[in-house]
Amino acid sequence: MAFSYMPGFGNDFETETLPGSLPQGRNSPQRPAYGLYAEQLSGSPFTAPRGTNERSWLYRIRPSVRHTGRFKPASYPLWKSAPNLGDHELALGQYRWNPVPMPKEPTDFIAGMRSITTAGDVLGQTGMAAHVYVANRSMVDDHFFNADGELLVVPQIGSLRLVTEMGVIELRPGEIAVLPRGLVFKVELVDETVRGYVCENYGAKLTLPDRGPIGANCLANPRDFKTPCAWFEEKETPCRLIVKWCGQFHVTELDHSPLDVVAWHGNYSPYKYDLATFSPVGAILFDHPDPSIFTVLTAPSGEEGTANIDFVIFPPRWLVAENTFRPPWYHRNIMSEFMGLIHGQYDAKEEGFVPGGISLHNLMLAHGPDASGFEKASRAELKPVKLDNTMAFMFETRFPQMLTRYAAEVETRQDNYIDCWADLKKRFNGTPEGDWS
Numbered sequence: 001m002a003f004s005y006m007p008g009f010g011n012d013f014e015t016e017t018l019p020g021s022l023p024q025g026r027n028s029p030q031r032p033a034y035g036l037y038a039e040q041l042s043g044s045p046f047t048a049p050r051g052t053n054e055r056s057w058l059y060r061i062r063p064s065v066r067h068t069g070r071f072k073p074a075s076y077p078l079w080k081s082a083p084n085l086g087d088h089e090l091a092l093g094q095y096r097w098n099p100v101p102m103p104k105e106p107t108d109f110i111a112g113m114r115s116i117t118t119a120g121d122v123l124g125q126t127g128m129a130a131h132v133y134v135a136n137r138s139m140v141d142d143h144f145f146n147a148d149g150e151l152l153v154v155p156q157i158g159s160l161r162l163v164t165e166m167g168v169i170e171l172r173p174g175e176i177a178v179l180p181r182g183l184v185f186k187v188e189l190v191d192e193t194v195r196g197y198v199c200e201n202y203g204a205k206l207t208l209p210d211r212g213p214i215g216a217n218c219l220a221n222p223r224d225f226k227t228p229c230a231w232f233e234e235k236e237t238p239c240r241l242i243v244k245w246c247g248q249f250h251v252t253e254l255d256h257s258p259l260d261v262v263a264w265h266g267n268y269s270p271y272k273y274d275l276a277t278f279s280p281v282g283a284i285l286f287d288h289p290d291p292s293i294f295t296v297l298t299a300p301s302g303e304e305g306t307a308n309i310d311f312v313i314f315p316p317r318w319l320v321a322e323n324t325f326r327p328p329w330y331h332r333n334i335m336s337e338f339m340g341l342i343h344g345q346y347d348a349k350e351e352g353f354v355p356g357g358i359s360l361h362n363l364m365l366a367h368g369p370d371a372s373g374f375e376k377a378s379r380a381e382l383k384p385v386k387l388d389n390t391m392a393f394m395f396e397t398r399f400p401q402m403l404t405r406y407a408a409e410v411e412t413r414q415d416n417y418i419d420c421w422a423d424l425k426k427r428f429n430g431t432p433e434g435d436w437s
């Protein structure tokens with residue numbers, strides 16, 4: 001079955017599966033067509049300013065209050081929430097990991113969530129968590145919603161079907177999806193085994209960054225974001241709804257599927273985006289701009305220009321700058337950088353940072369190209385070069401990212417990451433030429 005989408009970012013969409021199921025000219029008729037219940041899902045306070053006010057009207061077989069019964073506690077011990085301090089004994093450092101191991105037991109998307117870092121405070125609705133998911137089983141009768149934040153899903157291996165109450169998103173590596181706070185969904189696997197990254201955003205929603213002098217085009221263009229058309233199922237068999245709420249998990253049992261929205265309209269909805277449609281802007285003579293030039297989505301923190309989260313990619317692109325050290329420069333950053341690699345090779349690291357891997361450069365910890373990358377870039381002939389077969393990304397936040405015990409102890413953490421800079425030599429010898437022997 002092919003699923004369809006509506007283009008645009010943050011549009012006021014409308015979609016119906018049955019003719020006339022979406023009320024026109026009003027939100028809450030006395031008796032909606034088909035005997036549906038009208039329900040509002042608020043993504044912002046009622047009184048938020050027009051530019052950030054988000055809500056959708058859902059017309060469904062049963063109201064959501066019938067999709068919850070009594071809750072019982074549930075346990076997902078590897079999915080952590082901030083603040084998660086003192087979880088391990090590992091000292092401060094720059095860290096890097098090989099890919100998180102795939103599960104041997106049957107594991108679905110929710111049980112397969114392994115938190116790597118947490119930042120800020122889930123109760124204060126600031127900060128984020130960075131997770132890796134690994135799964136080998138579809139969610140069939142289990143459904144989930146996260147009251148703690150929206151989920152940015154970045155597949156690395158295997159395609160997913162995000163079956164949400166507002167429609168179905170098919171997602172493959174190279175695409176990303178955002179599942180808003182509170183949205184009910186389940187994750188089906190298209191491939192046998194899947195792995196990817198998730199950024200859980202506790203704060204204000206991800207949105208498109210302002211482009212400033214770049215103007216009205218390039219970077220992520222709104223028309224390339226896709227929101228699913230309505231889809232529902234009428235399934236009258238036992239189901240479960242799992243909820244993440246203030247860092248804890250709860251489960252409730254139902255005798256039917258909660259994915260029963262026949263029509264909806266509004267601007268609070270899930271979406272996906274193909275990273276290949278990102279139009280990079282960069283250096284065309286010398287030096288290169290800050291990596292913020294590659295921001296796909298940004299979540300504001302309340303302080304201008306200081307993001308709760310920036311989602312940044314490092315896509316294929318041409319390198320043409322003259323008399324320039326072309327890889328990322330050495331730096332220390334007031335923001336904290338969680339990086340992943342979807343496929344290919346990242347230009348600042350010749351080896352050691354593999355697809356599915358992770359690096360973490362925290363608040364004010366120095367980093368930059370490894371010794372061999374520096375050598376090569378310092379001596380390279382500066383003709384135009386296409387950096388191809390690469391897609392790295394970064395979850396960058398204003399908050400320090402605290403490691404989880406899982407991340408500190410998992411066997412794929414590289415104990416020797418710091419050594420990648422050990423061979424950077426002193427080249428200063430008092431002469432303007434320096435020592436390049």
Ligand SMILES: [Fe+2]
Nearest residue numbers: 333337361367
């Ligand atoms: Fe950095």
